[in-house]
Every structure is written in C-alpha cells, then in structure tokens.
Amino acid sequence: MKNPEPVISLRNLEARYGEVSIIKDINLDILPGEISIILGGSGSGKTTLLKNILRLEEPWSGSVKYWGEEVVGMDELRFEDILRKIGVVFQGGALLNSISVFENVAIPLEQHTHLSPSAIERMVRVKLNLVRLAYAMYQFPAELSGGMKKRVALARALALDPQILFCDEPTAGLDPLTAAALDDLLLDLRAKLKMTIVVVTHDLASIHRLADRVFFIDGQSLLFSGTLGEAKASGIPAIETFFRSGRYG
Amino acid sequence: MPQISAVGNTLVLAGEITAATVPRLQKELSHVLRQKKVSHLDASGIARMDSAGVAFWEELVLKLSKRGPLTIQPASEEIRGVLDSFRSLDLEDVPRPREPGWLERIGGSVVDFWSSFKDSLYLASDVFYWSIVGIWDRHAARKGSLAHQCIVLGQTALPIVGLLSFIVGFIISLQGAIPLRDLGGGHYLANILAFGMVNELAPLFTAIIVAGRSGSAIASEIATMKVTEELDALRMMALNPVRYVVVPKFHALTLMMPLLVTFSILLGELGGAIIALGYLGISPEVFISRSVSVLGLSDFLITYAKSIVFAWLIVIIGAHYGFRVAGGAEGVGRSTTSSVVASILAVIIADAVFSLLYL
Ligand SMILES: Nc1ncnc2c1ncn2[C@@H]1O[C@H](COP(=O)(O)OP(=O)(O)O)[C@@H](O)[C@H]1O
Ligand SMILES: [Mg+2]
Numbered sequence: 001m002k003n004p005e006p007v008i009s010l011r012n013l014e015a016r017y018g019e020v021s022i023i024k025d026i027n028l029d030i031l032p033g034e035i036s037i038i039l040g041g042s043g044s045g046k047t048t049l050l051k052n053i054l055r056l057e058e059p060w061s062g063s064v065k066y067w068g069e070e071v072v073g074m075d076e077l078r079f080e081d082i083l084r085k086i087g088v089v090f091q092g093g094a095l096l097n098s099i100s101v102f103e104n105v106a107i108p109l110e111q112h113t114h115l116s117p118s119a120i121e122r123m124v125r126v127k128l129n130l131v132r133l134a135y136a137m138y139q140f141p142a143e144l145s146g147g148m149k150k151r152v153a154l155a156r157a158l159a160l161d162p163q164i165l166f167c168d169e170p171t172a173g174l175d176p177l178t179a180a181a182l183d184d185l186l187l188d189l190r191a192k193l194k195m196t197i198v199v200v201t202h203d204l205a206s207i208h209r210l211a212d213r214v215f216f217i218d219g220q221s222l223l224f225s226g227t228l229g230e231a232k233a234s235g236i237p238a239i240e241t242f243f244r245s246g247r248y249g
Numbered sequence: 250m251p252q253i254s255a256v257g258n259t260l261v262l263a264g265e266i267t268a269a270t271v272p273r274l275q276k277e278l279s280h281v282l283r284q285k286k287v288s289h290l291d292a293s294g295i296a297r298m299d300s301a302g303v304a305f306w307e308e309l310v311l312k313l314s315k316r317g318p319l320t321i322q323p324a325s326e327e328i329r330g331v332l333d334s335f336r337s338l339d340l341e342d343v344p345r346p347r348e349p350g351w352l353e354r355i356g357g358s359v360v361d362f363w364s365s366f367k368d369s370l371y372l373a374s375d376v377f378y379w380s381i382v383g384i385w386d387r388h389a390a391r392k393g394s395l396a397h398q399c400i401v402l403g404q405t406a407l408p409i410v411g412l413l414s415f416i417v418g419f420i421i422s423l424q425g426a427i428p429l430r431d432l433g434g435g436h437y438l439a440n441i442l443a444f445g446m447v448n449e450l451a452p453l454f455t456a457i458i459v460a461g462r463s464g465s466a467i468a469s470e471i472a473t474m475k476v477t478e479e480l481d482a483l484r485m486m487a488l489n490p491v492r493y494v495v496v497p498k499f500h501a502l503t504l505m506m507p508l509l510v511t512f513s514i515l516l517g518e519l520g521g522a523i524i525a526l527g528y529l530g531i532s533p534e535v536f537i538s539r540s541v542s543v544l545g546l547s548d549f550l551i552t553y554a555k556s557i558v559f560a561w562l563i564v565i566i567g568a569h570y571g572f573r574v575a576g577g578a579e580g581v582g583r584s585t586t587s588s589v590v591a592s593i594l595a596v597i598i599a600d601a602v603f604s605l606l607y608l
Binding site (some may be wrong): 119122127130 | 304331340
C-alpha cells in the first residue's frame with residue numbers, strides 16, 4: 001500500500017537555544033487524518049520541537065514542509081496563510097486575559113473571516129460546547145481553573161476549523177473523566193472532519209485511546225517512530241519500560 | 250465551486266459551504282429568497298462543509314421553516330456527520346450577564362465606595378494594631394526589612410522630590426519677585442516663600458510624588474502577591490499578611506516622610522534664595538533670617554504631623570487596593586492605577602481638612 005502524501009515532513013531538523021543544541025537529526029512525517037503522539041521525558045525537547053515546526057523558533061538547520069511546501073525561510077505573510085489552517089493549544093493555555101472566554105474564541109473568526117455576528121456567535125457556542133464549557137462563555141480567564149483554560153484554548157484553536165491541530169500536553173491537569181472526554185473529542189474531530197492531530201502527552205491512557213503513530217524523543221533525537229503496536233513490540237528498552245510502567249528510563 | 254440555485258420552489262445548495270464561501274452565499278441567498286418562495290431544501294449536492302457552513306445551514310433552515318412548511322433532501326452521510334458535530338440548534342442558552350443601567354451603576358459605585366471605605370478603616374485598624382505591637386516585638390519582623398523598605402520607599406524618592414521642590418521654589422520666587430519689587434516689598438519674598446513651602450507646598454508635593462512612586466509600588470507588590478497566591482501561602486504558614494507585608498512599609502514611610510518633607514523645604518528655599526540674590530539682591534544671610542522669623546515651632550509641628558498622616562494614607566490605601574485585587578495579571582495593573590488616583594485624592598482632601606483646622 002502506498003503511503004499518502006505527508007501533511008508535515010521534517011528532514012534533519014536541528015533546534016538550538018543559543019549555542020545549545022536541544023534536538024537534532026529529526027526526520028518524521030505526519031500523515032493526513034492521523035493522530036500522532038510525541039513522547040519523551042520532561043525537558044527532552046517536545047515543546048521545542050513543536051515551536052520549531054510552527055516557526056515560533058526558527059529551526060537551526062534542516063527542512064520543515066507543510067503539504068510539500070518548504071516553510072523554513074518562507075516570508076511571514078505567506079506563512080500566515082498556512083497558519084490559518086493550523087490550530088495550536090499551548091501548554092499553559094495562553095488565553096488573552098483582558099477579554100471574556102467568548103471573545104477569546106471569537107477573535108480568530110472576527111479577524112480572519114467575513115461571517116455575520118450571528119453566525120460567529122453560533123460557531124463560538126458550538127466550539128465551547130465541544131469542550132463542555134458553554135456555561136463559562138461570559139466568564140474571564142482569571143476566573144477559570146487550569147484545566148478549564150486549556151479547554152477554552154482548544155475551543156479557540158478549533159475556531160477556524162483547522163486542518164492540523166497541535167496540542168501540547170492537553171490532558172495534563174485535567175481529571176480522568178474530562179481527559180477521556182477530550183480524547184473522545186479529538187477522535188471525533190479526526191473521524192468526522194479528517195483533521196490531522198499532533199499531540200504531546202505522557203498520559204498512557206490517552207496514548208492508548210488516541211495514538212495512530214508515536215514519535216519517541218530521547219537523548220536529543222528521535223529514538224523511535226512507528227505505529228502504537230510497533231512501538232510496544234519494538235524491543236527498545238526505554239520504550240518498553242514506558243509502556244509497561246508509564247515511566248521514562 | 251459552491252452554488253445556490255432555485256428550481257421551482259426547491260432551493261439547491263451544492264459544492265463547498267465553508268468560512269471562505271459563506272459570506273458570498275449569504276448575499277446570493279437573500280437575492281434568491283426575495284424572488285422565490287422556497288418549501289424544499291436540497292442538500293444532497295454539498296461536497297464539503299465546516300463549522301461556518303453548519304452555522305449558515307442552521308440559520309437558513311430556521312429562517313425557511315419560520316416562513317412555512319419545509320421539506321429537506323438530506324446531505325450525504327459524510328456531511329451529515331459534520332452537521333452533527335457542529336450542531337448548535339439544541340444548545341442551551343447561556344444567559345448573558347445583564348449590563349447594569351445607569352442608575353444602578355451610580356448606586357453601585359456609591360455602595361462600592363462605601364464598602365471600600367469601610368474595608369480601608371478595618372485595614373487601618375489592623376495596621377495600627379500590628380505596627381504598635383511590632384515596635385515592641387521585633388521578633389516577628391524579618392531582619393533588615395525596615396531598612397530595606399526605607400530605601401525602597403523613601404530614599405529612592407529623594408532625587409525627584411529634591412528636583413521638583415527646587416524647581417517649585419525657583420518658579421514661585423521668579424513669578425513673585427517682579428511684582429513684589431514693583432510694590433516696593435521685594436524683601437517679603439523670603440517670608441512668603443518660607444511660609445508657603447513649610448505650611449503647604451513641601452508636604453503636599455512630597456506626598457503626591459510619594460503616592461505616585463511608593464504608593465503604586467505598595468499596591469502592585471501586594472496585588473501581585475495576592476494573584477500568585479503568595480498571600481495565601483503566608484497565611485498557611487500562620488503569618489499575618491498585614492503584619493508581615495504592610496507593617497514594615499508603614500514604619501518605613503512614617504519615618505521617611507518627614508525626612509523627605511524636610512529635604513523638600515530646604516531645596517525649595519534654595520531655589521528661592523537664588524532668585525532673591527539674583528533679582529532682588531537680597532543676601533543669603535538676610536534671606537535665611539527673614540525666612541526663619543516668620544516660622545514658629547507650631548508650623549513645623551503641624552507640617553510634620555500632616556506629612557505623617559499623608560504617609561499613613563498612602564500606605565493604607567496602597568495596601569487596600571493591593572489586597573482587593575481581582576482578575577489575575579490584568580487586575581494588578583488596574584488596582585495599581587486606582588490606588589494612585591485614590592491616594593492622591595485622599596492626600597489633597599486631608600490637606601484641605603488640615604488647612605481648615607489650623608487656619
Ligand atoms: N527559551 C529557552 N532558552 C533556553 N533553553 C530553553 C528554552 N526553552 C527550553 N529550553 C531548554 O530546552 C530543553 C527542552 O525544553 P522543552 O522543549 O520545553 O521540553 P519538554 O517540552 O519536552 O518538557 C530543556 O532542557 C530546556 O531547559
Ligand atoms: Mg513542554
């Protein structure tokens with residue numbers, strides 16, 4: 001069977017902060033309609049990898065392609081067109097504190113579309129309902145718990161119906177029930193909207209529910225990439241330990 | 250290519266119905282609806298839909314079914330999945346928080362002011378209590394915190410207080426020197442300036458500068474501690490936030506304010522003396538002796554009493570706004586601003602009260 005064209009492909013990516021190399025020799029393909037999980041110990045460079053893929057940090061070397069188009073060095077305006085097809089949930093939520101939950105989700109719609117206010121309101125309510133926070137619509141970020149902020153951030157990332165969704169540790173800080181509901185939502189988004197989803201997580205239960213493919217980062221580079229089944233049968237000690245005990249190394 | 254067309258009384262939607270195409274479809278739709286009466290909706294030709302498309306679809310169905318009976322030719326299974334995912338029709342309405350009317354807002358701010366005022370009084374009594382206890386019981390205070398606060402709240406204000414006082418003394422003398430000389434009373438300049446600086450200008454200007462610099466620092470420090478749960482942490486270590494955080498500032502500013510005022514008086518006089526010498530030819534010795542002659546001990550006592558009261562107002566109002574912060578990082582900025590406005594206002598009102606009492 002021929003693999004479909006990757007949505008994102010990285011070749012020999014190296015990321016540095018200053019002179020310090022955080023990750024290097026990263027080669028990976030994110031396939032359309034799949035949920036890819038990025039795994040790795042705390043501080044192994046998962047967030048750094050995401051930021052480099054999103055060009056929040058400029059990659060030190062290597063190539064990042066979206067739908068076959070090289071984006072390293074691409075000018076900002078053209079890259080913004082690509083960004084509109086991408087939704088990102090940051091590790092801490094990163095909501096705008098001075099506006100309400102409703103306005104946080106409405107902002108990308110107001111800025112990037114020409115939809116009527118009534119349609120925007122309808123869409124915001126739907127997106128907040130997806131993350132089960134419709135009741136908090138008129139509250140402000142300061143009045144929400146950490147897990148609620150993260151769910152609002154997901155609703156905001158979904159505002160423009162992105163084709164690719166990135167989530168940095170989306171279930172960290174959520175109770176197991178809410179976490180499972182969030183996973184179900186991600187599965188639903190993939191099934192019905194063919195969304196491509198990249199999730200950074202350590203949550204074994206989540207990984208078992210979600211993973212089509214896992215990427216395991218260890219010692220600055222990609223230790224393993226493949227399907228969940230392949231990962232468990234890989235025979236690599238670090239990975240077997242993780243799936244047996246949920247711990248690294 | 251999305252399209253909207255009417256065949257007989259059937260409205261046909263086809264192609265991509267997405268955020269990019271909906272605004273145009275909306276226009277075409279109102280055009281079509283003006284000409285035709287639609288009773289059947291055909292969605293079977295829709296190829297792609299996103300949540301904007303769903304919102305458009307739902308509004309269309311609502312609108313048409315209000316006009317009369319409506320039958321629908323359903324969309325493909327895939328599109329029905331999307332319609333289902335983004336369905337908004339049976340969502341519960343979240344009541345929008347009601348905006349208060351103007352009368353309510355006025356009433357609200359009166360009530361707010363009153364409760365804020367009462368809270369400040371409670372806080373003041375707390376601060377006074379703990380600051381008196383704190384004088385005898387030094388054990389609970391952190392070592393060096395008083396000295397540190399004296400530097401942070403008092404000493405760093407010295408340059409700006411000095412500069413401003415010098416300029417004020419200089420300008421008032423400059424403005425006054427000419428008319429006084431023309432009236433033949435040039436030597437009264439020293440009397441007027443000394444009386445004005447000591448009784449009014451030095452304490453008032455110093456207090457306003459300190460309210461802007463040190464009062465805002467107090468408010469933002471305490472507000473930040475509150476939103477980052479540091480105050481809660483103190484409480485859980487059985488440390489009283491008023492005693493631990495506010496009292497050192499209270500002591501420090503009580504000590505520093507009279508010193509700053511003294512400094513302000515001296516530099517204001519210096520500014521005046523320069524004008525007196527340059528414009529009116531009054532020697533420094535004469536200027537000083539005339540200045541001293543108009544001032545009694547009671548002038549200084551009242552001025553220092555006044556400046557200490559100003560210091561207390563600034564600390565208590567700053568702390569009050571710090572403690573009542575709400576709304577995260579956003580709120581810290583807001584309560585800092587409010588504290589500066591409120592403490593400058595309080596200082597000016599207190600000054601007026603003093604003037605009335607000791608006229
Ligand atoms: N802005 C930065 N400047 C310098 N070093 C950083 C910065 N951000 C992260 N790092 C370092 O990069 C490494 C990887 O961090 P990160 O990608 O956040 O890890 P993870 O998300 O896997 O927990 C860590 O060692 C961290 O100290
Ligand atoms: Mg991280």
